[in-house]
Amino acid sequence: MAELLRKVIKLGWVLKDKAGGLSPCHTRWIGKAYFYHESLKNTWRYKIITLLRNEFKQGLLKLPSHLKHLTSSTLFNSWTSQFFEKTWVIHLKGQSNSMKAHVDYPGKYLKRPPIGETRIKDYDGTSVTYEYLDHSTKTQEIMTLPVLEFIARLICHIPDKHFRNIRYYGFLSHKLRGKLLPLVYNLLKMNRVITGKVSLSWRDMIRTTYRYDPLLCPRCKTRMVLQSAVFASDSLITQHKEIAHGYFPLLL
Structure with a gap:
């Protein structure tokens, strides 16, 4: 299940709105883009259903007891066909020019743990009680889970070995950045002087970010x-x- 979740998250990042970039001829910056909402919904639906079918075919998908009769790929594909008739909802946020917001948003998923220690309210040796935000009601709720189930929910967020959380592409790719980044700085009128790599120790990073040594x-x-x-x-x-x-x- 953890691997399946990671694949779904990866699909979400691929389809997510990323407006702004170099034109194909590398002579101008395209700062706005329009995404067809209906087309994006259909693409997302197709990708997820195809992912589930592939997982089932490889024997990696565990079905609940009421679906145990789906014993072959043909039966599973037939059952999942009904979801093509349903409307899938996706959310597209408006374009933002805040670079800090762009960095903060993925940073929460890349570096921050899935749950803060302060949210864990009690542990009695067999169960864990913690606080969470219910997004449907926008209120803080309390949940108690057996220890192993609580751990299972945490470790599903651990990336696979050698899994790359951050990928660079386009003018930020290692192969092209030396050639294309100066063009981007020039088109965006950014006076950026690249003098080489800057190395910061972990001590300096903590001092810069949290203001203490x-x-x-x-x-x-x-x-x-x-x-x-x-x-x-x-x-x-x-x-x-x-x-x-x-x-x-x-x-x-």
Whole structure:
């Protein structure tokens, strides 16, 4: 199911409105585009139904008990044909010129965990109680799930090994960016000087984003260096050499 969800999400990104780009002749910037809503709905419906059929054919789709009679691809395809007669709803947001909004939106899915720790309200050893937003009512609700089911809902968000969450294409692709990016900057009247790669350490990124230095002691404001780590029977040395080099040992 996790793999199927990832394929559906991937389809969603492919079909999502991405207005703005270079013209085919690379001489002008096309800043507006019109998407035919009806055509996009039909394409989305076809892609999802085709995906389900392919998953069933490969034996990767687990059906509920009331559909156990669909034992062959012919029967499954016949059953899914009814969905071509239904209207599928998609949502197209208006074009936005806010670059921050464009970065923040995918960033929530790429870097943020599926649920914040503060939303977990209780754990009794067998079940987890957490808070979530019900999008249908726009209200905060409370749900309690068995531990294994809660974990299953979390791990379905973990990408497969070697799965690339971010892909570059068009004038941002590694093959073409050196040639086309200067044209884009010129057409958009952006005075951008590319001097080479800029490398930031994890410490600098945290300082820039969150306005605090993770290596400074919050009390004496001196830089911490981890010298060594010991376990329960000994005292813990609180200097952080490994952390400064990007290694976080698991202390039990």
